[in-house]
Amino acid sequence: MTEILEGPEAIVAAIARLGLGQPIAFPTETVYGLGADALDNDAVERVFALKGRPTTNPLIVHVAGCEMVDELVEEWSSDAQKLADAFWPGSLTLVLNKSELVPDIVTAGGPTVAIRCPSHPMALGLIESYGKPIVGPSANPSGWISPTTADHVARGFAGQDVLILEGGACRAGIESTVVDLTGDAPIVLRPGVISTDQISKVLGVDVQIKQHQDEDIARSPGTTGAHYQPAKPTLLKETAELGAAGPDIYVISWSGDVADDARSSSLPEDAAGYARGLYNAMHEADASDASQIWIERPPKTDDENHNQEDAPIWHAVMERLNRACHPTV
Ligand code: AMP
Numbered sequence: 001m002t003e004i005l006e007g008p009e010a011i012v013a014a015i016a017r018l019g020l021g022q023p024i025a026f027p028t029e030t031v032y033g034l035g036a037d038a039l040d041n042d043a044v045e046r047v048f049a050l051k052g053r054p055t056t057n058p059l060i061v062h063v064a065g066c067e068m069v070d071e072l073v074e075e076w077s078s079d080a081q082k083l084a085d086a087f088w089p090g091s092l093t094l095v096l097n098k099s100e101l102v103p104d105i106v107t108a109g110g111p112t113v114a115i116r117c118p119s120h121p122m123a124l125g126l127i128e129s130y131g132k133p134i135v136g137p138s139a140n141p142s143g144w145i146s147p148t149t150a151d152h153v154a155r156g157f158a159g160q161d162v163l164i165l166e167g168g169a170c171r172a173g174i175e176s177t178v179v180d181l182t183g184d185a186p187i188v189l190r191p192g193v194i195s196t197d198q199i200s201k202v203l204g205v206d207v208q209i210k211q212h213q214d215e216d217i218a219r220s221p222g223t224t225g226a227h228y229q230p231a232k233p234t235l236l237k238e239t240a241e242l243g244a245a246g247p248d249i250y251v252i253s254w255s256g257d258v259a260d261d262a263r264s265s266s267l268p269e270d271a272a273g274y275a276r277g278l279y280n281a282m283h284e285a286d287a288s289d290a291s292q293i294w295i296e297r298p299p300k301t302d303d304e305n306h307n308q309e310d311a312p313i314w315h316a317v318m319e320r321l322n323r324a325c326h327p328t329v
């Protein structure tokens, strides 16, 4: 059975479980994570098994501060220090060359390790009290909607023995920005709330988002990158199409232009508010008895009615929506 605990007793119980190599779910400011001792091979194996995550997909290691990083990496570069000074604790993940101490299972056998210091006080308290880094992939069955509340985690792992720390709704609501510092130039592997412009300013170089290779898409058309998906068929719709939604459709909208008889969740029109609420709206839509979910395409950011500073967060949101929505039904 899943169990949700809050307050100091939750941390004590979680630390006991971590010490026994058992996964626990914990809140971060991005999404809830499924935690295990990052240096315990068997504990990390249990995280992959519980999530049903392919072992080819590496995990992010969560630390309570820069002191904890030293033993995990071959070299802590000046770029890494600058980014940590600017954005940690926070939703930026740094990819660095790993040390021997990091088990291969954490990095999917690769030579690099992804590291982040989360800002949620309960995550920081947990890692500090445990005294060792912990892995923290999103606390959901692989491929399904990411969890932004303890209840989402409980729904994802219903019937399984998982301790969940109650930390409220996640503030950012989408996964961290991942920046790779191991190549010739820094490159963003996954967009998030922290933008390439913010990273570029701190590093003094122009940082780009890595584009997916055409050959990756050719290898498995239609399925490449499918992720964050509700169980119900989910479609991305233009604002003008929403009027056609019947009572059987659950609409997630920001404009409010929804037919009267459709069920709907309305999200804020600002990008940060939208990102914060998106996964919760997707969970509600998936739990409803509607047969399909329609998600209104986010506003075009070249439109003068919209705040240009929102553009990077809309981009990060679109990266999730493109993978959450089914190409056809
Ligand atoms: P999640 O844990 O679900 O937020 O996903 C973690 C993300 O970090 C995935 O997109 C991974 O591919 C990425 N990641 C983790 N470790 C590495 C690494 N060593 N190199 C590149 N990407 C990584």
Ligand code: MG
Residues within 6 Å of the ligand: 137, 138, 146
């Ligand atoms: Mg995930």
